[in-house]
Amino acid sequence: MGIVVVLLAGAVVVAGFVLGAGTGPASTFGEADDESPTSAPPSAKVDLTAFKGEHLCSALAPATLDKLVPEAEENPKDTNYGDEKVVECEWNSGSQEEQRLERNRTLSVELNSFADSKSPERKFAYERKLAEDRPKTNDAFAYDELKDIPGLGEAAFGYTYSTSEGALSNGADLTVRIPGGVVIIKYYGFDRAHGLDGKRSAVSSDTMMDGARTAARKITAAFENDKKAAQYETPTTGDQIRQRPIKNVPDLGDGAFSQVREVKMGSQHSRTGQVWFLTGNRIVEVIYEGSQVRNKPGTETTTTPLDENVVSAYAKVIAASLPKRIAGD
Known part of the structure; x- marks a missing residue:
């Protein structure tokens, strides 16, 4: 199954240039919380x-x-x-x-x-x-x-x-x-x-x-390449979040980046393709999340993630269709 989320924000800060680790570009170029443990940025050119x-x-x-x-x-x-x-x-x-x-x-x-x-x-x-x-x-x-x-x-x-x-x-x-x-x-x-x-x-x-x-x-x-942030784990629960390097997306809006994230929480396992781009004075975030559900009689329902190329491709295709629509409101 796949879930698509499109978020728009009327702001002049260019989210496409955010390089901080975590969930991806939010609204600032660098830190989210100065008091939280410092995470190295994803590997990216x-x-x-x-x-x-x-x-x-x-x-x-x-x-x-x-x-x-x-x-x-x-x-x-x-x-x-x-x-x-x-x-x-x-x-x-x-x-x-x-x-x-x-x-x-x-x-x-x-x-x-x-x-x-x-x-x-x-x-x-x-x-x-x-x-x-x-x-x-x-x-x-x-x-x-x-x-x-x-x-x-x-x-x-x-x-x-x-x-x-x-x-x-x-x-x-x-x-x-x-x-x-x-x-x-x-x-x-x-x-x-x-x-x-x-x-x-x-x-x-x-x-x-x-x-x-x-x-x-x-x-x-924020400018340095560091492979350590390509993935990190939450050791207290065994849950795991993996992040692929942030990549440029050419020819999309006024600047764009993409990233694939993989989340494993117990028996639930999914992948998310994310694209952030700037068009006019709006920041757009596209999220395509997908997993396959497996439910055998007498066993716990489990999910397995869609292929990372699939979630990334869908997110990019959806993002590419949006600038003209957004311009026309």
């Missing part, structure tokens, strides 16, 4: 040039932003430089009326993407040279030692800095190379007694670096 500043702005969950940039106000940007596309989101802390001590913070995330596979290496090397030379060319800040940072992307380096006089503003910069691009994270700020004329106090360099690394981990995880 990601077209970084498809991302826009608004997608980066939805990359961090509210819980993360609340920790890093209180009352965050966001500002997306998009720029093209020939073969290089640069998108950015900057978050600035807003008014904190109820706090005796205001946390003044700014966080920016810049994604540089390239069509040429060698360009990310060149960009990464260029940014490292700039970072190494910065203490010699900018005396407004005191720079700490540049360090390589393991566990982020293909390669990463970072450093912290403070104002050279009074140390009333500290910051941390991270540069991460990922497949197809380079991500630059900047996080800086200070604390201040409430009010515009309140006394400032410095934040430790370690705190700023920890914040920058938190943002870097959350954001770069």
Whole structure:
């Protein structure tokens, strides 16, 4: 048997570019819940040039932003430089009326993407040279030692800095190379007694670096290929959910992805083909779920899943028929 579900949402966030693990694209580009265990993203070849500043702005969950940039106000940007596309989101802390001590913070995330596979290496090397030379060319800040940072992307380096006089503003910069691009994270700020004329106090360099690394981990995880998230299990019950890698679906709407999920709960076993695409200002999700029922006398009813190619094909065929209908309402 097969069940088809079509969901439409009038929204400007492009669900087709969501890469988080779990049930698939929901409404944001990255996290669903910052307090839940971190899951690695599905293995997929990601077209970084498809991302826009608004997608980066939805990359961090509210819980993360609340920790890093209180009352965050966001500002997306998009720029093209020939073969290089640069998108950015900057978050600035807003008014904190109820706090005796205001946390003044700014966080920016810049994604540089390239069509040429060698360009990310060149960009990464260029940014490292700039970072190494910065203490010699900018005396407004005191720079700490540049360090390589393991566990982020293909390669990463970072450093912290403070104002050279009074140390009333500290910051941390991270540069991460990922497949197809380079991500630059900047996080800086200070604390201040409430009010515009309140006394400032410095934040430790370690705190700023920890914040920058938190943002870097959350954001770069969405771009990285990780086979571990192709499947995961729920060991407490023996139930199992398997997810195939998210794949691009060409020539569908204004951008589309698909995925096959397999769910086994006791004797119930099914597969689901899912397609998400953007058409106009609407996000459309097509779900085709199927299984075969086996009911022998004197035994428990069991189900076996339809072939993954079948559920995927049906979901794609249904999705392909929808854009024109949706446009005509």
